[in-house]
Amino acid sequence: MSHLTDIEIARNAKKRPIAEIGERLGIEEAALVPFGHDKAKVSADFIESVADRPNGKLILVTAINPTPAGEGKTTTTVGLGDGLNAIGKKAAICIREASLGPCFGMKGGAAGGGYAQVVPMEEMNLHFTGDFHAITSAHNLLSAMIDNHIYWGNDLEIDERRVVWRRVMDMNDRALRDTVTSLGGVANGFPRQTGFDITVASEVMAILCLATDLADLQKRLGDIIVAYRRDRSPIYARDIKADGAMTVLLQQAMQPNLVQTLENNPAFVHGGPFANIAHGCNSVIATTTALKLADYVVTEAGFGADLGAEKFMNIKCRKAGIAPDVVVLVATVRAMKMNGGVAKQDLGEENVSAVEAGCPNLGRHIENVKSFGVPVVVAINHFSGDTEAEVDAVKAYVEAQGSEAILCKHWEKGSAGVTDLASRVAELADSGAAQFAPLYPDEMSLFDKIDTIAKRIYRADEVLADKKIRDQLRQWEEDGYGNLPICMAKTQYSFSTDPSLRGAPTGHGVPIREVRLSAGAGFVVAICGEIMTMPGLPRIPSAEQIGLNESGEIEGLF
Structure with a gap:
């Protein structure tokens, strides 16, 4: 088992020139706008030239509500992309760019982890291509x-x-x-x-x-x-x-960025709206381009399925005319234990009953994703301290929900640790089982759309919105914006608007503090509870640990 840090693993990567990565997808060198040797933008002319090709299969990776124990959604997205390539499939991944805010705040970087990473990691987490x-x-x-x-x-x-x-x-x-x-x-x-x-x-x-x-x-x-x-x-x-x-300022930023995984597989990294305050998906242009160039495209949506996957289905798929063929829901034994009431410092001890007590959070996400008409596979992202009994408890719970859970060791072993998941996902994607439909029709009133998300996804009893907010929504309907989808700005830590309410709560209300019309993007933002559209730094920001070492290399990212 490796004891290298993520940044050390990334630094040891044997990267291939970016033109070679493009070649694997049939992108000729002239269609790439290089940024150094290991990253490039894909030209608008080339994207236009492949527009009439058929689409590959679309695989969405989402997760349970995040906990301080860590889930590894991006890590699983990257690992699954490598795994699909390892079993002989032509696959690409599409993820979001990292924001400097969380990089220097709480989260550190956002390019996967262990042996399932996208490189160049430092540039991706800092200025990247300037988008x-x-x-x-x-x-x-x-x-x-x-x-x-x-x-x-x-x-x-x-x-x-x-x-x-x-x-x-x-x-x-x-x-x-x-x-x-x-x-x-x-x-x-x-x-x-x-x-x-x-x-x-x-x-x-x-x-x-x-x-x-x-x-x-x-x-x-x-x-x-x-x-x-x-x-x-x-x-x-x-x-x-x-x-x-x-x-003019955005002309180059509109072109998707092509980079590679540690295993030299193609990765598009483009756009980065947060999922708790924005719509949480990478760019439509990167995803649709990847679908023209690869047989399988693995993409992710931010935070838990109550936010990222809901917005992916109701906003991105609706706007782009695409639909997922299969959804992978990432969970960890550690996070199940946390949802079952175990404190972070006690996660190392075997506790099967806490795992079982935390599983309803996972169960609710499975139900919610299935309600969009798409098959769901659970990926159990393996941590070294997980015991067999704990893993079996998750598998048994998921089976009882009419789904299946597969143990994945991509963090430790790269593609070799995720071939079981890759084979099953490819099989499901090819089966044509998906009957995708968004949660609500365009014609539904704006308030009823908010109400539908709150009741069907968050399982709330009611939406709390004062007259001023309801009047504002009605005014926008009169102005011709009633057919827009809703983008909920809500805490990522809970199905409710109370970040401390773990598990699968019911009987809660969803207070709407403010609504904002994004007429250009084409959605209405409903700001719930205490969520902030400008975060603050924590008491000890990650920035305190970040610096250059004597060799001029960056330390402290991740």
Whole structure:
């Protein structure tokens, strides 16, 4: 068993030149825009040239609600992609880019772990190919142009009290949640209250991840509602004439990034909206491109299936016209024990009854995913301390739910540890068993959509929303936005809006604090409970441990 850290394993990787990785998918070198030797963007012309090809099979990897014990969803996504290639299938993976916020905050990096990683790990977790910087710049260009328009006479009659476009940065910084801008007198404009969100919560991020090409991107950017007049009529980004320049800033960022796994298999890493405050999936353009180039595409959706998978099905699949053929639900024995009430420091001891007590969380996710008409396989991501009796308890529980659980050791062994899962997933994907349907129709009212998600996915008794919120939803319906899907902003740690409520709670209410219209992305965000769209750093941020060693190598990521 290896005792190397993730970053040491990544550093020892035998990477192949990126042109070779592209070749395996039939992408000629001229269609790649290289960023160094080990990463490249895939050109828009090439993507257009393969648009008429048939799609491969789509495999979604999701998970139970995350616990401090760790689940390993990205690790399993990467491992499964390697496993499919190892059993002779032509497979690619599609994951999200990492945000600097959690990288320097609590989470560390986001490129898998152990022997199931995507490389180059350091670059992917830091600036990568600059996509997030481009998104941040495009977003804040629009912010600057709004304030500038008001300063130079406000021809559009923007009501300064009703500017709804905030600013963003890709960092956790609670001091910026609520701010006042334009202090300092006449030369600096008119003071107003505003604030910052994290870049991954930006509507520009969502738009980049849902747009099909540059023309669609510009149209969606133009559709962003930035403010309202006194008569409550909306003002769009295209009224500010910002959509063209924003598209220029995002032109290269729209091209998916190609990198590789430790086993030199192709990986698309593109886009990165958070799943607890945004829609939590990598870009449509990366996924649809991969489906044209590979027979099997493994992608993931953020956090537990109550958030990521629900949004993947109801937002991404609906918008992109794609559907998953099979879903892999990641669980760990440790997380089951935690859901069963065991404290983190006691997870090392065998406790079969706690495993059994924690399994209802897994069971509820299985039921929820099945309700979309897609077959589900549970991947038990193996940790060295797991005992046979504990693993058997999970398998028996899952079998009783009419599904199956397969033990996976990709973290320790790479593709060799995940061939059982890969074979079963390929078999299910090829079987045509999936009868995918989203949870609600477009025509359903906005409040009823929120209510449907809360009751059918979270198993809540009621949605708590005051008159102001219900009136706002009705107003948007009158304005022609009633057919949009809902993007729930909710804690990832529980089915409820209370992060401490583990397991499979029932009898809870879902309080809606605020609703935001993302007219360009094409969804309505419902902000539940205490969730923040600009996170803060923890008491001891990961940044304190990150630095360069004497060899000039990065230490402390992961």
